[in-house]
Amino acid sequence: MRLSERLHGFRSLGDNCEFGFVQRYGGVEPSGLLRFSYTPMEDLIRGLRCGFADFGAPGDLRIAVSAGGTYYCHSVAYNIWANTGHPAGSIDPEVLVEREYGRLAHLKRKMLDDLADGSKILVRKLGRDTPDSEFARLAEAVWAHGPSTLLRVTAAGPDWRPEPARRIADRVIAGQVRRFAPTEQAWEVDLEPWIHLVDSAYALAHGQAPTDLGAGAFADALPLPSGLRRHAGRHRTPALSAYTRAVDPADLGTDRAYVFSTWVWIPETFGGERVFAVAGHGRLGWRDADLSRRGCWQRVWAAGRMRPGVDREPVGLGMIGTRQDQFWSFGARFHEGPIPEEGAAPTVRMPPARLPGRRLFGWLRSKLP
Incomplete structure (x- = not known):
């Protein structure tokens, strides 16, 4: 199985857009309700507990312009900010918000289906000061819908080394990357640690061997001079x-x-x-x-x-x-x-x-x- 195929097996639980860019840089573009969203933990837990009942209800969505000049769609009910991918001024905001109502309704149904069958590994980053009790509440809210596996990601710092993900509970896998992307520049991904982590997490969750990322694992696409x-x-x-x-x-x-x-x-x-x-x-x-x-x-x-x-x-x-x-x-x-x-x-x-x-x-x- 190629790395890109394994990346399809994950879905982001928000925080910011970083994991969405990890998947993009890995060569895949899966859909996901929270893939390119800023989602505070408390609001995420509250939304999961009620199945995001008011997410996308009439009057819930607002269009705003980010500091970087991009249209974001804001859910008032859950304080979720989704990057629409449209530069400010490129589309009428009223047209855009109507599209977002339809798009988010579809993605919400799909997310709830994924939660029910437990088919995806759900990714959430945690800061150094996040208490274990907060992640436990998140897991409880997820498992109320079905048997999903959660990937708990923390930042190791500059001493990071490629170590495999580890299972810390029946449906919880933990692992580390070197650093997280800046909140406002989520595209500045430190990709190598992320790829090692998701590959080993997928292998652990599905009882498979990790992908060989060592020398000789990939056939050359074309010959290049390799000398000095x-x-x-x-x-x-x-x-x-x-x-x-x-x-x-x-x-x-x-x-x-x-x-x-x-x-x-x-x-x-x-x-x-x-x-x-x-x-x-x-x-x-x-x-x-x-x-x-x-x-x-x-x-x-x-x-x-x-x-x-x-x-x-x-x-x-x-x-x-x-x-x-x-x-x-x-x-x-x-x-x-x-x-x-x-x-x-x-x-x-x-x-x-x-x-x-x-x-x-x-x-x-x-x-x-």
Whole structure:
């Protein structure tokens, strides 16, 4: 079973839109009443206890504009704020609110059906100060509808390591991610920990083996040079220099997520503004180079979908800097999946920090196969 198929087995219980973006960046777009909603815990519990009886009742919904300039649909009865996905001014608010009444009525019925048959794993994030008694009340309100499994997610902090989810009660699974996305920037997802967590939680709930995310688990979508490569800027003033390969979306399929990853070495003398990976024009998940880390290998990656109706999509690396800036890369891969494979940092020996052009290329030829 592919990771994307496992992601379909989860539904968000709100808090904010972060888990909705996890599913999107993982390559799936399941429907869900609370998928892109801000839902305070007390209001969520109150709504579950009455089956959200007044959610979407006449007069319940209001359209408001967020600080980011997007229309949100607010349920007065339950203080639920749902992101409509429409920029302010792109649609008449009266037309939009009528659409939201119909859409939310459908999603509410579907959610109650899912709760009744217990077919989905329900995801709720908990802050460090959330008491266990509050989650227990949430579980009680959920189980009044049916035998759903809950995934209790907490933030481990920068020391996070990929550990499997664990069962802490008959229908409760617990796990951790490194950090939560900011409340107002829920799209800034730290995707790798989330993918590890939902994969292991799904495997635990269904008695299956976790997906192999190690080296060699994914077939390459196309061959790429994997040896040591030097990348230098091409402009007098700071600008984008691209080190990409054009791929044909028709050869890959536009319904899957693909990821490009490579190791990069940022020299101490680097003065550029950014080093990043590219996997198509629309990125789903990513990790840019941390420019505070110099003289060591670090992995950068980007995942994306191939767009239908275009001839070529870029795959590779980009840098914002000048012709005075350079960096190195090693071990490039492009394969299906929402996150890169696991692997140890390269052990390849790096060239001296400052080496004239002819001697540098001679050094490279002597080291590469």
